Amino acid sequence: MAESAPRLVEQVMASITRRIAARELASGAKLPSIRQLAASQGVSKSTVVEAYDRLAGDGAIQxxxxSGFYVTGRTAPFALTEVGRRIDRAIDPLWIMRQALEGDGDQRPGCGWLPESWLPVDSIRKALRTAARGAGAGLVDYGTPLGFPPLRQQLERRLGERGIAAPPSQILLTESGSQAIDLVCRFLLAPGDTVLIDDPCYFNFLSVLQAHRVQAHGVPQTPDGPDLAVMEQLAARHRPKLYLTNASLQNPTGASLAPAQAFRLLKLAEEQDFLILEDDIFGDFAGEGTVRLAALDGLERVVYLGSFSKTLSASVRCGYIAAKPEWVEGLTDLKLATSFGNADLSARLVHQLLTDGSYRRHVEGLKTRLAGARSETARRLEAIGCSLWTEPRGGMFLWACLPDGIDSADLSRKILTEDIVLAPGNVFSISQSAGRYLRFNAAQSASPRIFEALARAMAD
Amino acid sequence: MAESAPRLVEQVMASITRRIAARELASGAKLPSIRQLAASQGVSKSTVVEAYDRLAGDGAIQxxxxSGFYVTGRTAPFALTEVGRRIDRAIDPLWIMRQALEGDGDQRPGCGWLPESWLPVDSIRKALRTAARGAGAGLVDYGTPLGFPPLRQQLERRLGERGIAAPPSQILLTESGSQAIDLVCRFLLAPGDTVLIDDPCYFNFLSVLQAHRVQAHGVPQTPDGPDLAVMEQLAARHRPKLYLTNASLQNPTGASLAPAQAFRLLKLAEEQDFLILEDDIFGDFAGEGTVRLAALDGLERVVYLGSFSKTLSASVRCGYIAAKPEWVEGLTDLKLATSFGNADLSARLVHQLLTDGSYRRHVEGLKTRLAGARSETARRLEAIGCSLWTEPRGGMFLWACLPDGIDSADLSRKILTEDIVLAPGNVFSISQSAGRYLRFNAAQSASPRIFEALARAMAD
Incomplete structure (x- = not known):
């Protein structure tokens, strides 16, 4: 795809740089909005977007x-993007997170969650009314150190159904799945350690590992799980402390670990003596035959985590960690030190939602609806010349390969001017080898406008 | 105070150690409850408590x-208590946090929050019902990166009343005040950095700094703020990156920074080039004349934070950070990386509670009620021979000095057997120089039984 008007982009960049140098735009000053500058300079919005992105990439603006773009002042003492690998600053993981979180009213096939209309809003309203009638202590007190006991009992049963034996004393509630990952990393890792991740993987794994100042190495993902031959070589060479992965319906590819792979992976972890953090936040979307490492391993060298952000609500946030008894104490200490208690109200609401009987029906409904949405989205993607890397057995994600010669970051930048937020492949890839891929959320891809705009942009 | 029956304690310890050595109690096995063991060995519960504490201190049990006490297995990869200074493991900060969080139905003069009956439970019920009727998106979506905009606008006005100019774009919502501290430490500090804290200070400051692998040095606290002469020496010697302190009504002493001290402190920070993290979670309890470093400094080298856990609810958790524009971006990146969004529901509930008009009346009522409780508690403390280190101008805490020869950790251990949870001075003191002090929460000290038990235990 041709770079759109590179000369114009550079002209816009030069004019801003001049104004900063001349102190017309002082440190901290707000830059004109994209629309304003496009109008005043007589260029397209996409030209301004690219100019701002590149100036931001240079550190001149942010x-x-x-709110908009501002002239940079003194640099921040700790910037995630300055630590470790620098991933295409114009479109990096934090960029995509922010676009997805901010774009109100936009089409967001690139975002990682279900639309409001798919979530059990009425059940949540009911749970809030129930909480309003409940005991006052639950509304104002700090929770117990491990978190609301009845929810941990519920979780014991739910994990038991997945073959994971964890009594309530081995289950620690957290504010979210993200907080759970952060907490486990803090507990298991020290700065300078090495961690294995999937390539591609959930982009926030890269950010959180940077925040922990550890070295990450990517293991190529196959439709049956990580490439174990490569993993073995990496493990022998780098002596990793941890392998961080999704349990099932891997983000972004939708791949699921095959049972034979799971067994070999655990043997490898034992031989090479690394631990595994198994993030199963999409676990409720997975089918019956799904294998969990934590179940095979008995929580010996696997720490397991989940949350309800994907099936219930991202606003009523609640995650959990299941770990071996010897580690629960230290994890709890760290949780108290860094967040004191829990949002106990959220835990109570989630417990209420799990016990009112509608959760299973809700999740079954979601699975059926997602299967339909995946088929429909796959059909539309193929109609515009994209192919699927694998056919996921559940969940919301499709990993789509673009036609030859189309770069997904370019395409994402371009189509953002039409208020469509995509998830370009390289934000998920530590090796930056996924430039031809896009992650599609089937539940957010119902509008034909998305595929029309994509077809136009690709032909451009 | 005489050690209670040291010989018996050692007998109990020896019997447990023998059973562990003989594998009668295997790694991970649960120990008998305190009551059971006291009965079976014919000793007092306090003897068993001390024996278990010391075995836990030795790492043999945890x-x-x-749930109770268990035989230790493989040691945890990262234990807070193993990093940096080791503070009297038997009664360390995490011990006191857990005791205070767990003791259901106990008397808890040592805990750091208000009882349920002091908090606006009916307003929270109303806010929940309002939320149940609100737009569905607020109940299920991730929040925007900085957090719910109307609450940040509210906070701009509230901080403005305290003389702190911070537009909503400089205010970042967090899950709690604790998470805010953790986030700022992560942003500003690197492992091995040096940080100044007050001595005594909020015990969790010590834990969170240990989690960040930084060196902490204590500055003796005076009733007008930190001892600036000592601070200057420490700053010159150790080149600290940060000074972490309470803005007003310091925890645990109740001291407030005098305006002239505040000015000199900021000049010192400038001369010695360190930053300040001003934790103002007790800010709503402070009176009119309270000075904030962030107000004097204009958020240049001060980062300011607060929460509503102390005045509204610790279950509906919501904190915030106000910082200079150049730092908001990096803080937001870190927040997204480590906790993705916010518990947006909590932010919406807090916003509802702040706008329904009753919050100011509630806080004024709390101030009056706390003033009464402080007087009453002071009177009772004096009646049993304790003296106050200073007379706080607000808030819930009194820093009480015990009569000569009484050790507050011994007293706390002893009185725990009567289901009274105290906060012994040395959990707040990095230099371990507060062994004669106890922190009293006036709002949790209404029962005469507490002081009767204290008088008995001190005479023992």
């Missing part, structure tokens, strides 16, 4: 969420 | 919250 985006401030919900 | 307490598991809400």
């Amino acid at each position: 985006a401030r969420p919900g | 307490a598991r919250p809400g």
